[in-house]
Amino acid sequence: xxxxxxxxxxxxxxxxxxxxxxxxxxxxxxxxxxxxxxxxxxxxxxxxxxxxxxxxxxxxxxxxxxxxxxxxxxxxxxxxxxxxxxxxxxxxxxxxxxxxxxxxxxxxxxxxxxxxxxxxxxxxxxxxxxxxxxxxxxxxxxxxxxxxxxxxxxxxxxxxxxxxxxxxxxxxxxxxxxxxxxxxxxxxxxxxxxxxxxxxxxxxxxxxxxxxxxxxxxxxxxxxxxxxxxxxxxxxxxxxxxxxxxxxxxxxxxxxxxxxxxxxxxxxxxxxxxxxxxxxxxxxxxxxxxxxxx
Amino acid sequence: xxxxxxxxxxxxxxxxxxxxxxxxxxxxxxxxxxxxxxxxxxxxxxxxxxxxxxxxxxxxxxxxxxxxxxxxxxxxxxxxxxxxxxxxxxxxxxxxxxxxxxxxxxxxxxxxxxxxxxxxxxxxxxxxxxxxxxxxxxxxxxxxxxxxxxxxxxxxxxxxxxxxxxxxxxxxxxxxxxxxxxxxxxxxxxxxxxxxxxxxxxxxxxxxxxxxxxxxxxxxxxxxxxxxxxxxxxxxxxxxxxxxxxxxxxxxxxxxxxxxxxxxxxxxxxxxxxxxxxxxxxxxxxxxxxxxxxxxxxxxxxxxxxxxxxxxxxxxxxxxxxxxxxxxxxxxxxxxxxxxxxxxxxxxxxxxxxxxxxxxxxxxxxxxxxxxxxx
Numbered sequence: 001x002x003x004x005x006x007x008x009x010x011x012x013x014x015x016x017x018x019x020x021x022x023x024x025x026x027x028x029x030x031x032x033x034x035x036x037x038x039x040x041x042x043x044x045x046x047x048x049x050x051x052x053x054x055x056x057x058x059x060x061x062x063x064x065x066x067x068x069x070x071x072x073x074x075x076x077x078x079x080x081x082x083x084x085x086x087x088x089x090x091x092x093x094x095x096x097x098x099x100x101x102x103x104x105x106x107x108x109x110x111x112x113x114x115x116x117x118x119x120x121x122x123x124x125x126x127x128x129x130x131x132x133x134x135x136x137x138x139x140x141x142x143x144x145x146x147x148x149x150x151x152x153x154x155x156x157x158x159x160x161x162x163x164x165x166x167x168x169x170x171x172x173x174x175x176x177x178x179x180x181x182x183x184x185x186x187x188x189x190x191x192x193x194x195x196x197x198x199x200x201x202x203x204x205x206x207x208x209x210x211x212x213x214x215x216x217x218x219x220x221x222x223x224x225x226x227x228x229x230x231x232x233x234x235x236x237x238x239x240x241x242x243x244x245x246x247x248x249x250x251x252x253x254x255x256x257x258x259x260x261x262x263x264x265x266x267x268x269x270x271x272x273x274x275x276x277x278x279x280x281x282x283x284x285x286x287x288x289x290x291x292x293x294x
Numbered sequence: 295x296x297x298x299x300x301x302x303x304x305x306x307x308x309x310x311x312x313x314x315x316x317x318x319x320x321x322x323x324x325x326x327x328x329x330x331x332x333x334x335x336x337x338x339x340x341x342x343x344x345x346x347x348x349x350x351x352x353x354x355x356x357x358x359x360x361x362x363x364x365x366x367x368x369x370x371x372x373x374x375x376x377x378x379x380x381x382x383x384x385x386x387x388x389x390x391x392x393x394x395x396x397x398x399x400x401x402x403x404x405x406x407x408x409x410x411x412x413x414x415x416x417x418x419x420x421x422x423x424x425x426x427x428x429x430x431x432x433x434x435x436x437x438x439x440x441x442x443x444x445x446x447x448x449x450x451x452x453x454x455x456x457x458x459x460x461x462x463x464x465x466x467x468x469x470x471x472x473x474x475x476x477x478x479x480x481x482x483x484x485x486x487x488x489x490x491x492x493x494x495x496x497x498x499x500x501x502x503x504x505x506x507x508x509x510x511x512x513x514x515x516x517x518x519x520x521x522x523x524x525x526x527x528x529x530x531x532x533x534x535x536x537x538x539x540x541x542x543x544x545x546x547x548x549x550x551x552x553x554x555x556x557x558x559x560x561x562x563x564x565x566x567x568x569x570x571x572x573x574x575x576x577x578x579x580x581x582x583x584x585x586x587x588x589x590x591x592x593x594x595x596x597x598x599x600x601x602x603x604x605x606x607x608x609x610x611x612x613x614x615x616x617x618x619x620x621x622x623x624x625x626x627x628x629x630x631x632x633x634x635x636x637x638x639x640x641x642x643x644x645x646x647x648x649x650x651x652x653x654x655x656x657x658x659x660x661x662x663x664x665x666x667x668x669x
Contacts, residue, residue, distance in 0.1 A: 034439060082631055085639040091439065092378060093638035096591045099584050100634060103627035111620055226446070226580065233443045264489075268454035271447035278444055279432050 004137055006259045007252060012143035012212065014251020015150030019205040020228030021235070021243035022157065023198030029174040029238035030194045033091060036098040037078060038202060039225015040105035043218065045071040045203030046210045047113055050120055060123040067203040075199025076192050084188070102222075109218040117217045120210035142212045149208065153201065154244050161240065170194055174238065227254075227267075230274045236287025245285060249273075320520045327512055327599040331362075334606065335505045351613055356569040358609045359504025360562045363511040365589040365605035366598055367558035370515050372587065373596030374524060375551040376531030377434075378442040381449030382559050382586045387456060387578035388425045389418030389560025390567035394492045395461055397568060398485050399468060407498040415507070415564040422560020425452075426553040434548050449583050456575035461486040491574035492567065499569040507565050508602075511558050515598065518554065527551055592633060 020042060027035045045067040052063035082101050086094045127141035161167040172180040173190045181187050209224060210216055231250040235242025250270055257269040277285065338355060341347040364382060371379045397414040404410050433444045460471040464482030486492045518524045527547045530537035538544055567573050589608060593600030615622035636642055 028439075034442070082635070085635045085642075089638045089640065092372075092591055092595065093634055095378070096588055097631055097634045097638075099588070100627050100630035103623065104631065107624040107627060111624065222580075226450070230443065230447065233440065237439070262458070264458045265454060268451045271451045271454075274447045275433070275444055278436060278440060282436050282440060284440075 002259075006255050008139055008143055010252035010255035011248060012146045012251070013255055014231075014248035015146045016205050016209045016212070016247075017224065017228045017231045017251050018150055018244045018247025019153060019201050019208070020224060021232040021247045022153070022240065023202050023205075024229050024232040025235070025237055025239060025243040026170075026194050026198050028232070030170060030191055031083070031087065033083065033094045034098065034229070035083075035198075036095065036225070036229075037101040037105060038198065039221040039223075039228070040102050040109075041071055041075060041078075041199050041202040041221070042206035042209070042225065043109060043216075043221030044074060044105060044206075045199075046120065046206035046216055046220065047109060047118075049203070049207045050118060050210075050216055053121060060121075060125070064123065064204065064207050067207060068200045071199040071203035071206075072196045075195040075202070079192060079195040084191075106218050106222070113218065115218065117215045120214040120216045122211040122214060123207055124211060140212075142208070146208045146212065149204065150244075153204070154240075157197075157240060166190070166193060223267075227270060230271065233284055234274055234277050236281075236284030238288070239284070239286040242284060242286030320516075323598065324516050324520075327516065327602065328509070330599055330602055331505065331508055331512065335501070339501070351610065354609060354613055355501040356499045356504045357566065358606050359501065359508050360566040360569075361586070361589065361605040361609050362602045363508045363562040364559055364586045365593065365601040366508070366511045366515050367555045367562070368586050368590050369593075369596065369598055369601050370518065370551050370555040370558075372590050373598070373601075374515075374519055374531070375527050375548055377548065377552070378438065378587075379445045379552075379555075380442050380580070380583050380587065381445035381447075381452075382555075383578040383580070383582035384445075384449035384452035385422045385426060385556040385559035386563035386566065386582070387452050387575065389415075389422040389563030390573065390578070391456060391459075391486060391492065391575075392421040392560070393418035393564025394495055394567050394573070395468070395485055397496065397498070398463060398483075401496070407496070408500075408503070410496075411498045411503060411565070411568060414568070415561045418564030419557040419561035422563065423553050423557030425560075426556025427549070430549050430552040430556075434545055434552060446580065446583070449578070449580060453575050453578055456486075456491070456578075457489045459486055460484075460488055489575065491572060491577075493572045495568060495571050495573065497568060497571055499565050503565060507562060511562070512598070512602075514554065514558065518551070519598075523547060523550065588630065592630075592637075 020038065023038050023041075024035060027033065027038070048070045049060075049063045049067035052058045052066045053060060056063075058066065078101055082097050083094055086097055122142060124141040124145055129141060130139040130144060131137070132139070161171060169180070169185045169190045170193065172183065172185055173187050177187060180190075205224075205228075206221070210220070227250060228247065231246035232243045233246070234250060235244070235246025250273070253273055254266050254270050258266040261269065281287070338347065338358075342352050342355075364386065368379065368382050371377055371382075393414040396417040397410050400410050400413060404413070429445075429448050433441060436444060458472060462469040462482055462484045469482075483494065485494075519528075526537070526542045527550075529540075530542055530544050530547060534544060563578075585608075586605075589605040590601045592608070593602065593604035612622060612626065615625060636646070
């Protein structure tokens with residue numbers, strides 16, 4: 001039974017990674033940039049939610065909505081101020097800018113909320129864990145809802161991207177920026193929308209993650225950010241189902257190696273898996289192979 | 295890497311005939327770079343000698359040299375070879391810890407500090423180069439951002455493994471364990487203790503050793519850049535398909551650059567380690583790799599002396615900003631973003647260069663006028 005318990009907590013952690021990875025992969029797909037500040041948007045979202053419940057006294061779900069709104073505004077603002085001036089100038093310049101934004105967010109959080117870790121109150125306070133098979137199989141409310149939320153987001157996002165006009169515009173821009181513009185698609189708007197969705201999802205991921213692991217610090221977002229980015233690459237960066245599958249695989253591997261191999265080495269094992277996957281499939285599991293023409 | 299290049303007008307036949315153009319450019323670059331190193335060393339030594347430079351900043355002398363050499367060696371991969379590497383600190387860590395172990399083992403046999411330092415640096419370089427070879431062979435077939443993420447993963451793996459490594463020295467020789475403490479005999483010493491890192495390091499690093507490290511790194515990188523090897527690497531960077539079609543073995547050349555860069559980073563790491571009495575693996579995390587990359591990018595990718603200056607300034611800057619205490623990292627972040635936007639945004643770039651041209655042309659006109667006035 002313990003392996004099934006580990007699998008479920010792996011699925012739950014993987015769902016968080018998957019939601020974060022969606023933000024990375026959508027932004028990469030549409031603007032070909034590695035947005036290293038994404039992990040810190042998660043942290044800001046968690047802090048906002050923390051403050052809204054702690055100081056304003058909002059109920060958990062309302063605080064989550066507030067955090068999503070704040071992160072959406074933050075994401076769009078970052079794109080407007082820091083990334084848009086550098087669009088089309090090659091990936092390295094934007095990469096360093098994203099790292100600068102990441103430093104900025106971390107240090108701003110350090111100034112506002114201090115370096116001491118805060119204890120996050122879980123979103124699912126008072127909900128009993130689900131017990132199955134004579135209480136040998138325990139699913140915490142956090143795990144249960146995280147997995148459910150992840151599935152809902154996945155379905156909603158797939159529908160949005162394939163069925164709505166805005167979603168189709170986003171796909172067109174990520175396929176061919178210039179041609180999309182010629183067809184009358186507002187590229188700037190599509191990119192802003194992508195950042196808005198990605199950052200809103202980051203807030204959800206942050207709150208879910210801090211509900212399961214309730215320690216909140218200015219550096220909380222950094223490591224999950226890097227791991228979710230790894231997940232996006234494992235799945236094939238730019239692909240939405242890829243981010244989902246990559247996130248789940250990585251979460252399960254991490255929890256299983258923590259439980260059965262070594263706690264300290266779990267991160268190393270996760271990253272080693274990335275290298276192995278890329279050696280077998282150089283563009284990730286769901287990545288498209290682009291052919292170069294001379 | 296979606297590098298867009300402006301199409302330059304073909305060089306005039308006269309220029310093409312001057313075969314020495316390239317060579318003189320190289321000489322100019324080498325001259326500037328060596329001059330910066332030696333003059334910088336002289337100025338800092340002088341400043342320290344007459345008491346102009348405070349104690350805090352003097353403690354930064356060796357790190358400055360180390361970061362300058364790291365910026366030079368990373369430029370070999372990012373600037374000359376055109377591959378984004380986010381794991382330079384990983385190679386630095388490999389060199390640092392293997393250097394510490396060797397230095398400690400030699401303590402009983404060699405009493406001269408500088409000899410031990412040099413041997414440990416060479417050993418650190420060899421081990422780091424081997425690590426570079428090990429990771430380079432499988433991954434160098436990957437392109438652009440995928441290669442970047444794998445180097446990031448490599449750096450994190452190295453740091454994670456360092457966290458569970460234990461080394462000790464006793465009568466029976468070097469003892470080693472993985473993921474647990476070692477039981478050592480009485481007259482023994484621990485060298486590396488997992489996440490706490492190396493303790494009781496002999497601080498043998500000196501500013502002069504730092505200068506020689508930087509000079510050596512510069513010598514190697516500049517010579518590669520100006521060799522047949524370097525031109526092949528740059529040809530592949532500018533157009534991989536064209537390079538391949540004229541028979542350049544892409545993988546071999548990229549691997550050479552990668553391994554040499556890793557070895558030089560390991561050498562710098564070994565010197566860096568012996569500047570402190572204790573050193574934890576956390577020092578070599580992702581942020582350190584990024585820091586070195588920032589030096590390279592801010593200095594102008596591929597511009598070796600630009601990266602050197604950026605490394606020196608950005609190592610001093612946090613010390614100089616210490617009076618702003620809490621706000622210094624925030625200021626650093628804002629400055630970084632603004633500098634990137636100003637230097638990379640096409641509109642601002644052309645605007646700036648036009649203004650600079652205007653100013654310089656005005657100065658020229660004024661000069662002519664004053665010359666006429668004098669006449």
